[in-house]
Amino acid sequence: MQDILINWAPQETRVAVVENGAVQELHLERTLERGRVGNIYNGKIARVLPGMQSAFVEIGLERAAFLHIADVHVNGGTSRGDHSPGAVPPPPIERIVFEGQTLTVQVVKDPIGSKGARLSTQISIAGRLLVFLPQDQHIGISQKIGSQELREQLRARMIALVQADDASRSAAGAEATGGGFILRTNAAEASDAELGDDIAYLRTTWSRVKEHAFKSPPGTLLHQDLSLAERVLRDLADERTQTIRIDSRMQFDQLVRFGREYTPSAVGKLQHYAGERPIFDLFNVDDEIEKALLKRVELKSGGYLIIDQTEALTTVDVNTGGFVGARNFDDTIFKTNLEAGQAIARQLRLRNLGGIIIIDFIDMAREEHQAAVLAELKKQLARDRTRVTVSGFTQLGLVEMTRKRTRESLAHLLCEPCPTCQGRGEVKTARSVCHDILREILREARQFNPKEFRVLASAAVVEMLLDEEGQHLAGLSDFIGKPISLRAEPFPSPEQYDIVLL
Numbered sequence: 001m002q003d004i005l006i007n008w009a010p011q012e013t014r015v016a017v018v019e020n021g022a023v024q025e026l027h028l029e030r031t032l033e034r035g036r037v038g039n040i041y042n043g044k045i046a047r048v049l050p051g052m053q054s055a056f057v058e059i060g061l062e063r064a065a066f067l068h069i070a071d072v073h074v075n076g077g078t079s080r081g082d083h084s085p086g087a088v089p090p091p092p093i094e095r096i097v098f099e100g101q102t103l104t105v106q107v108v109k110d111p112i113g114s115k116g117a118r119l120s121t122q123i124s125i126a127g128r129l130l131v132f133l134p135q136d137q138h139i140g141i142s143q144k145i146g147s148q149e150l151r152e153q154l155r156a157r158m159i160a161l162v163q164a165d166d167a168s169r170s171a172a173g174a175e176a177t178g179g180g181f182i183l184r185t186n187a188a189e190a191s192d193a194e195l196g197d198d199i200a201y202l203r204t205t206w207s208r209v210k211e212h213a214f215k216s217p218p219g220t221l222l223h224q225d226l227s228l229a230e231r232v233l234r235d236l237a238d239e240r241t242q243t244i245r246i247d248s249r250m251q252f253d254q255l256v257r258f259g260r261e262y263t264p265s266a267v268g269k270l271q272h273y274a275g276e277r278p279i280f281d282l283f284n285v286d287d288e289i290e291k292a293l294l295k296r297v298e299l300k301s302g303g304y305l306i307i308d309q310t311e312a313l314t315t316v317d318v319n320t321g322g323f324v325g326a327r328n329f330d331d332t333i334f335k336t337n338l339e340a341g342q343a344i345a346r347q348l349r350l351r352n353l354g355g356i357i358i359i360d361f362i363d364m365a366r367e368e369h370q371a372a373v374l375a376e377l378k379k380q381l382a383r384d385r386t387r388v389t390v391s392g393f394t395q396l397g398l399v400e401m402t403r404k405r406t407r408e409s410l411a412h413l414l415c416e417p418c419p420t421c422q423g424r425g426e427v428k429t430a431r432s433v434c435h436d437i438l439r440e441i442l443r444e445a446r447q448f449n450p451k452e453f454r455v456l457a458s459a460a461v462v463e464m465l466l467d468e469e470g471q472h473l474a475g476l477s478d479f480i481g482k483p484i485s486l487r488a489e490p491f492p493s494p495e496q497y498d499i500v501l502l
Helices: 148-171 192-215 228-236 249-262 279-283 285-291 329-351 367-381 410-414 430-445 459-466 470-480
Strands: 002-008 012-019 022-030 040-049 054-058 065-068 102-109 118-120 130-133 139-141 180-183 221-223 241-246 270-272 296-298 304-309 313-319 355-360 388-393 399-403 453-457 484-488 497-501
Touching: 002 228, 002 279, 012 228, 012 279, 012 285, 022 228, 022 285, 022 329, 022 410, 065 102, 102 192, 130 192, 139 148, 148 180, 148 192, 192 221, 228 241, 228 249, 241 249, 249 270, 279 285, 304 329, 313 329, 329 367, 329 410, 367 388, 367 399, 430 453, 430 459, 430 470, 430 497, 453 459, 459 470, 459 484, 470 484
Parallel strands: 002 241, 065 118, 139 180, 241 270, 313 355, 453 484
Antiparallel strands: 002 012, 012 022, 040 054, 040 102, 040 221, 054 065, 102 118, 130 180, 296 304, 304 313, 355 399, 388 399, 453 497
């Protein structure tokens, strides 16, 4: 069972999903940096790149967004993932779009780092029970809805309801909207009336989007996805959720009104938290956030993980640390890896790590241990709301996996590169900086002829030049025939220095 905590403030909303007293997921949305995934825009093609089969699209953001051929709607669908023998390859992108063209696009990935947002022309609008696909015609069912018999029953009901809505619109003289639907997991127990309401709501929303697009210039936001607090009711709350507690009375009232219209099953779980302690103190959520920004993750057994996030991929290294509890070394390694598999799955959710992930479990000699660790990892990852793909162990004993990345990770949301080390995570030693200074003085002595060289550097560097490197400094002074003076300066970086010619 799980509890959801919502900490609301005018500047940001924070959400924590807690299971069995442990924080499993963290979501954050800032008012001035609201995510754009799901937003629909009037876009304008700024540049077509035939060599990359892509295009840059202006949608009114700081950086142009990116549209790949795989995300372009062509002849009833996109080319993404269609590798069937009879599949017709899509035409090249330069034959589909052209510079200056206006088209309706949807953000599928937020801008991440130096990359612009990723777009699709295959529009989808999420409702309470359904996802509407305006350019498609098929009825899909969530893979989490169990039996084949139930799936066929739902499909038959949906076909009848869609036809009934078409007939109703035709009788009222309204334009037929068409489109396909995907039934979300929570639609399994929905009544015909609830499904019919969602069909009508989604089709009406799309009609408004089309009307707005027709009248608006490029760069216009046509449809914005729900706020984080509203998405809690739509996407995070399910049958396992016991309570949804929010610490703002105003937002609680708004969520109740929203829930009554769109997610009635979640309204009864909403609670206004009026305690004196901050709501995140109930489960030490702020402490978990601080820990989620560290590289090292301690395991209960005494082992630990080292998580390194780079632009290209994320690596996870598993270490036994101080764990010596098992009867033999093989069992110690096996138990550490099992615990690590559970912790890794939680950390990926907690930190919202995506893209390519490489896991370096401790080497296991027995194949049955490898199989058990991989099975445990997959079992824990099955709880993830984000799409995950796991490969087996490689020849080097590494596990490769991917996790869909749509938004910035927690670290990228909360942190920026260190101005001292420029994101390297380390700085040069004082001795290395001393040697850089000596080389720079020699270089400048060959080009200029000052009376004196004055070195401005951090206190630690000046101290080393006077002490351990003093002999080398004196030798250089004799070699160039010029005096060299030193002065300590409070530079922000220990690597920073300046050489003044007097």
